Amino acid sequence: MRKLKVGLIGTGGIARGCHIPGYQSLPDECEIVWACDTNLDLAQDVAKTHDIPKVTADYRDLLADPTLDAVSVTTPNKHHLKPTVDALNAGKHVLCEKPLAMDGDEARAMCRAARASGKILQVALQMRFGGPARFARDYIDAGHMGEVLYARAQALRRRGVPGWGVFIDKEQQGGGPLIDIGVHILDLTLFLMGHPTPVSASGKTWDKLGRNPDLWNGMGDYDRAKFTVEDMAVGFIRFETGAVVVLESSFMANLKDDLFQTQLFGTKSGAVVKGWGDDPVEVYTEVDRQLFDLRPRNVPRVESAHIAEVQAFVRAIRNGDPSPVPGEQGLVLNAVFDALYKSSVTGVEEPIDLTV
Ligand SMILES: NC(=O)c1ccc[n+]([C@@H]2O[C@H](COP(=O)([O-])OP(=O)(O)OC[C@H]3O[C@@H](n4cnc5c(N)ncnc54)[C@H](O)[C@@H]3O)[C@@H](O)[C@H]2O)c1
Known part of the structure; x- marks a missing residue:
């Protein structure tokens, strides 16, 4: 089986500290071929340091690459939704950093995109891998x-x-x-x-x-x-x-x-x-x-739960397995937070909306 081709959307702290080492720990199974960051200088620097051949400031360039299999979405929370949904719609598997979304409505949209695409949406919740x-x-x-x-x-x-x-x-x-x-x-x-x-x-x-x-x-x-x-x-x-x-x-x-x-x-x-x-x-x-x-x-x-989580993502894709941490479990967390933030304002217990 050929190596999976992976791209990074966001090359900040978590991408450098965890996602890159995770993918590079499986050199026979995957390779990082794109580094994307709206801060192009950072993306170029990261690409040079880690031997990543292609660089862009616009994630749509990655999604237009038909050879790309999967992306890590490692941007601040506000910028999880759009790259994740667009990547799933483009037929790419997605490992999205935690929390899945800013709120339950965004998380629902991401889960719906994953269901429609049939691709893996994994939420980066590494504690379970420790x-x-x-x-x-x-x-x-x-x-x-x-x-x-x-x-x-x-x-x-x-x-x-x-x-x-x-x-x-x-x-x-x-x-x-x-x-x-x-x-x-x-x-x-x-x-x-x-x-x-x-x-x-x-x-x-x-x-x-x-x-x-x-x-x-x-x-x-x-x-x-x-x-x-x-x-x-x-x-x-x-x-x-x-x-x-x-x-x-x-x-x-x-x-x-x-x-x-x-x-x-x-x-x-x-x-x-x-x-x-x-x-x-x-x-x-x-x-x-x-x-x-x-x-x-x-x-x-477990030496690094972060690396174990990335490895689980790669292996689920290669083996055709379901998502190791499905989007719906990320939605549960966002929906609980929605209820807690709302309750803090209303002063009463709030229902938790898990509909997708
Ligand atoms: N799993 C963990 O334990 C853990 C730890 C730290 C951070 N995180 C999560 O990782 C995410 C990023 O955190 P970080 O610490 O790496 O932040 P960071 O600020 O170091 O990096 C984020 C990068 O994303 C880039 N960016 C922003 N919008 C973009 C876009 N639309 N397209 C491409 N690049 C874009 C920024 O320029 C920046 O370089 C957050 O969601 C955070 O919650 C998870």
């Missing part, structure tokens, strides 16, 4: 936790507003920590719970710290006057199964240490699953009326 997720999912699937009734999903930074890119700009990103990092921990949680269907959510967002010029920030400097997203969000999400998830995320919040973990409460046992680090999984269980706290020692080590 060792802790793989171990915990197998543990839950084996029935060791019983029914997961409740989870507390936390992506909390004490002083971590990204000082680069457009992460503080609601118009470009659609939101702040909820949509940017909350998306990862909610996805991991739903993956571990077996993707129950969310029905309604209640939430609250704030922006009191992020706009305050007197506060220190640990992730670079930024213009406080341009901070238009929330700095902290909490949500309460109900599922068709009767399960509940509480989601907390922040760029700035007054807590001791940053947290990136989900805590699952099952009928047989509970667990804390962290995104990374030493001892990323801890299980709390009971045997013969004795309580045990367990630390599994053989959690699989």
Whole structure:
């Protein structure tokens, strides 16, 4: 089988740090043939550094190339929709960065385009490809936790507003920590719970710290006057199964240490699953009326979940498999965020719209 030909739409941080190494880790299976960025100098620089033969500032040039099989959409959130839909309509497979879209309506349009084209739309949600997720999912699937009734999903930074890119700009990103990092921990949680269907959510967002010029920030400097997203969000999400998830995320919040973990409460046992680090999984269980706290020692080590995600994309295309992370699962996350942002304004629980 010939090598897949792949193009990059957006050659910024995530493309360089994750998508390029991902594709280049499979040199016999795929090759990157186009680098596209509206910042042409950047695209040229990236192409030169990584031996990518064709460069453009206009993604339509890639889509007009009949030999191109697939694209990564690695632009800011506002620019996911159009390149993704156009690429699918042009018959290309798409690996689109997270969050899939600015909101549920955009995500729906992307899912419809994927269904109509029959091509793969994969959402870049790499947490599921990490060792802790793989171990915990197998543990839950084996029935060791019983029914997961409740989870507390936390992506909390004490002083971590990204000082680069457009992460503080609601118009470009659609939101702040909820949509940017909350998306990862909610996805991991739903993956571990077996993707129950969310029905309604209640939430609250704030922006009191992020706009305050007197506060220190640990992730670079930024213009406080341009901070238009929330700095902290909490949500309460109900599922068709009767399960509940509480989601907390922040760029700035007054807590001791940053947290990136989900805590699952099952009928047989509970667990804390962290995104990374030493001892990323801890299980709390009971045997013969004795309580045990367990630390599994053989959690699989995945060198880079980002690279594993790109490899899964390439292999799904080559094998004719379904999307490893389908657009519809990206839509679920956007639809939950829509309900939480709306609820913060209305002050009441809002329904979650999953129609495609
Ligand atoms: N999966 C993760 O953990 C992770 C981490 C970081 C960023 N991201 C996601 O990746 C996306 C990009 O983030 P980033 O940190 O790489 O941002 P970035 O600002 O470093 O790069 C984005 C690039 O896209 C280019 N661009 C903008 N509009 C374009 C268009 N229409 N056509 C072509 N190029 C265009 C910009 O010039 C810029 O170079 C965001 O959606 C973000 O949420 C995901």
